[in-house]
Amino acid sequence: MASKLHQFGSKAVQVSEFISKHGKAYYEELLEKNKQHIVQPPTIEACQDLSKKLFYTRLASIPGRFESFWKELDGVKHIWRNRKEFKVEDAGIAALFGLELYVWFCGGEIAGRGFTFTGYYV
Template sequence: MASQLRQLQSKACQATQFLSKHGTTYYKQLIEQNKQYIQEPATVEKCSELSKQLFYTRLASLPGRKESLQKELEYVKSLWKNRQDLKVEDAGIAALFGLECYCWFCVGEIAGRGFSITGYHV
């Protein structure tokens, strides 16, 4: 256990050294490549305007998303009506998707309880 801790500390130290040497260069390169997205001057008013644009753009996309969801639901309903014609592969994919959703729900519940299985903290 102690050797694993030393290895972890060593790797963390190496990562810190790498970031201290190359972090500034990476930051400058990233800003330079994406400077077309930077608003000058960055005022409170401009930030407020951009956040409103993002909010209302997302809000305006809801009808399209609703339409896509309705198409997906119609497809699932048609599959359910013709389930006797369903292939094993399709049923397997549906079962894996359901299992994945269930697992994400369980992981979310465990995370919500502070990563404890029973809900009691030790």
């Protein structure tokens, strides 16, 4: 455990040295590439105004999302009503889709833990 802590500390030092050398150049390059998205003048009031616009725009999009949800649900109901026409190929596609979702979920969990497996201490 102590060796892992020492390795982490040395990696943290390396990262902080890299950021201190290259951080400003990266920051300036990033701002230059995305200057069309920067509101002038960049003030606190402009940020607050944009925050309100984002909030109320998202709020205004709820009815459209609600309508899309009900359309999707109607599609599922239609498939359920016509389940006698459901083919093996459709079941295979649905199973693969479900498997893909499960793998993405598990992969995300593992990545979120720093690519460690719970219960295994190496």
